[in-house]
Amino acid sequence: MTHETPLTDAWSGRVDAIDGAPGRRWHQVVRPAAAADHAGVALVGFACDAGVVRNSGRSGAAAGPVALRRALANLAWHGGDDARLYDAGDVSCRGDDLEAAQSSYAERLAPLLRAGHFPIGLGGGHEIAFGAYLGLEQAFDDDPRLERLGIVNFDAHLDLRTPEAAGRGTSGTPFLQIAQARAAGGRSFRYLCIGASDAANTPALFERARDLGVEVISDLAACASDAEQQLRRFIGDSSAVYLTFCLDVLPAAVAPGVSAPAGLGVPLHRAVELLRSALDACGHGRPSGKLLLADLAELNPQHDPDGRTARTAARLAYELTAIRR
DSSP: OEEEEOOGGGOOOOOOGGGOGGGOBHHHHOEEGGGOSSOOEEEEEEEOOHHHHHTTOOOOGGGHHHHHHHHHHTSBOOSOSSOOEEEEEEEEEOTTOHHHHHHHHHHHHHHHHHTTOEEEEEESSTTHHHHHHHHHHHHHTTOGGGTTEEEEEEOSSOOOOOOSBTTBOOTTOHHHHHHHHHHHTTOOOEEEEEEEOGGGSOHHHHHHHHHTTOEEEETTGGGSTHHHHHHHHHHHTOSEEEEEEEGGGSBTTTOOSSSSOBSSOOOHHHHHHHHHHHHHHHTTTSTTOOEEEEEEEOOOGGGOTTSHHHHHHHHHHHHHHTTTO
């Protein structure tokens, strides 16, 4: 069973009234999605860590959307007077009812996508990814852009685990679930994982990735110059893109507040470079842009006592919205 929580109290912060409009911050311009008069950026929380718990990870990510909004609230607003930043509230998971939460999240996303918004999911465990894909299917089932959808995942983990029981996914299974859903619909599975760690993925997972035709850029290879070329080529061959960023792809020094902290990780500056390259290759912000949906996953405030992971996630969200503001 699921319920919705708008969490509007998270939008508060510093006010530099003396500077007028040029001194505004995100908490001063964000509006409820129901009040949107133009398409824009729509934030959607997925307050869930049932998939993390099922995957034997550290619980606490259900509080991620609240922490991320609080970190976003004080960001400087550079979008001018025509603010198109909206909050579509949260979908929350009660207990272990992950599948219902994913279904509700899809139902929240679909009308936003059809209305032309660019939704950014605020996680929550990486089980958000399967809910996101279900939302894309609901919104664009008859749209040719879904035929060669490319999934770009910044992640230390491939998340291609096999569910232990039919119909019971975890935070480690979403991309195998997506592969199965696309096969059932007669569609190809196109998936690029950036930052995958040899130490965090078993040979069985890498073999499954090869069998599915998954492209992998390891954590070490992500720092090489040809990583950007592979990323741009993958996006160029895609009809549309879903981009998901799992915070555990980053070094534990900058992102300790995750389910499974990285032993190495992709340096933050390099991850931002690759993210910007992906956004540029997608034509993000242009009417013909390929990027349909993005999310940030695995923020766990329980293990983020000084808020550094939340601040890092907020900066990544800032990058995602930079052209769409």
